[in-house]
Amino acid sequence: MKGEAGYGGLIHDFKNYILRGDSNYLTSLQQKHTNILRTIRKYKRLKNVTKEEKKHLKIVQRVFDKYLLASDEIAQYKQEGLSILEIDEKVKIDDTKALETLDKLSKTIYGTSLSQWSNISTLRIEEWSGNINSDKEF
Known part of the structure; x- marks a missing residue:
């Protein structure tokens, strides 16, 4: 999941989509979002998954759902003539908690x-x- 999310992953594709507007980054972001959701569902189906783990998975899913929703707005903002900085500010997502949570899931x-x-x-x-x-x- 961490590989699908961070550098070279969904977040990276999201930022590249803001910078370049290339629909290939949007497609890649959407595919990685789907892969993250599949991994979360698969994880939840494992035996003996704790309530704490499920809580962490929900946090992760919510943040990456926000990226997917915000990605839909980027093309519209580009059409409206907003600058990259203005777009970045409008679709800014605090992913700190999700990345910390992924780290906890992998280490705790x-x-x-x-x-x-x-x-x-x-x-x-x-x-x-x-x-x-x-x-x-x-």
Whole structure:
């Protein structure tokens, strides 16, 4: 998810779309948004996802939904003759919380011992790749 979001990802495409107005950046942004949503849905379906993780996923989704909605406004602002700086100011999105949240999701061990976290993580990876039955208990 972090790769789809940050440098070279959705945020980068969003900024390039503001700067250049090239519809290829909009298309790429839309594809990356779809990939982020798929990853979030897939993550939520994993066994033993905590309420805290679901809360974090909701934060991430809301911010990247804002990028998608704001991207629709950029072409209109360009047609109205607004400068790049004016457009950037109108569609400015604070993504700090989402990026921090992504970092937490990738690094934080929620309320478990290291060995239990390791077991859960291994099973999640196997489940993610389709190598085990997802009914297995931790």
